[in-house]
Amino acid sequence: MAIKDVIIIGAGPIGLSCGIAAQNAGLDYLIIDKGTLVNSLFNYPLFMRFFSTADRLDIGGLPFMCIAPKPGRQEALEYYRSVTEYHHLNIHLFEKVLDCPKNESGEFIVATTKETYTAKNIIVATGFYDFPMLLEVPGENLPKVRHYYKEPHEYAFQKVIVVGASNSSVDAALETWHKGAEVTMIVRSNEIGKRVKYWVRPDIENRIKEGSIRALFYSHIVEIREKEVDVMTSDGLVTLENDFVLALTGYRPDFSFLEKIGIELDEVAKRPLHNPETMETNVANLYLAGVVCGGLETHLWFIENSRDHADKIIQNILSR
Secondary structure, eight states, rough: OOOOOEEOOOOOOHHHHHHHHHTTOOOOOEOOOOOTTTTHHSSSOTTOOOSSSSGGGGOOOOOHHHSSSSSSSHHHHHHHHHHHHHHHHOOSSSOOOOOOOOTTTTTEEEESSOOOOEEEEEEEEEOTTTTHHHHHHHOTTTTTSSSOOSSSSGGTEEEEEEOOOOHHHHHHHHHHTTTTTTEEESSSSSSSSSSSSSSTTTHHHHHHHHTTSSEEESSSSEEEEEEEEEEEEEEEEEEEOOSSEEOOOEEEEHHHHHHHHHOOOOOOOOOBBBOTTTTTTTSSTEEEEEGGTTTTTSSSOOOHHHHHHHHHHHHHHTOO
């Protein structure tokens, strides 16, 4: 099998952008993803709307046409599928990369669930949506506890606890409340998150103020049971009747995979070591692209401010 110039791990928007840059440079490349195309976006809530405008989400020179000021999940799926078709990108989906050690010649041996490849360079663009930040409390493994939220209908007329005060938590609280759920938000701090979308913040704050949605600030869950949840509040321990817990407390990259392939992480934020000018890690010819660069600080990178990672990487590869 021919040696690839570049193998890109991850077929999200930034992985696709890296593939387009490699293709435009005349490099022999392959994009591999363990799931479907733009897998993280596919698993977003059905009615999610982006914070960014469409022009800040486009890649590969193909305009992202959108009627609404902010595109939604479905429009994004259509757009990135169109980009893939337009550029005839070389992609293998539903194929998980297991390891990519180097051989004696310094080339990467990329082992997947389906095949083994050899590559001169690797780009890791795996994002952070696959590993939820766990509550680590008794009962978290009960079926009623969800770390991902898709749509509100399932929670109609149920007693729902939403953990967190980020965009995902606020969206879930509002949507389930609109469908008839009795919603209680459990928030560690004293307010709704500062990064909540500006057009959503007044809605959630007004619902809390009028009492439609209950919010327990300075609070955290200590135990989950089949029909109850114990919550430590500023006034002491309270027990709430409950049918579902939406623990939307954030997500993180696959740190074990990054360490397995030799990338060093800092001790605090788990940021992968890399050169921001070239995106090369401490492992020669192994690059990072997109939100994976932020480690636990997943708010640092988005599609719009990491699209240039592709050009930085491919330019560095070509310079060699």
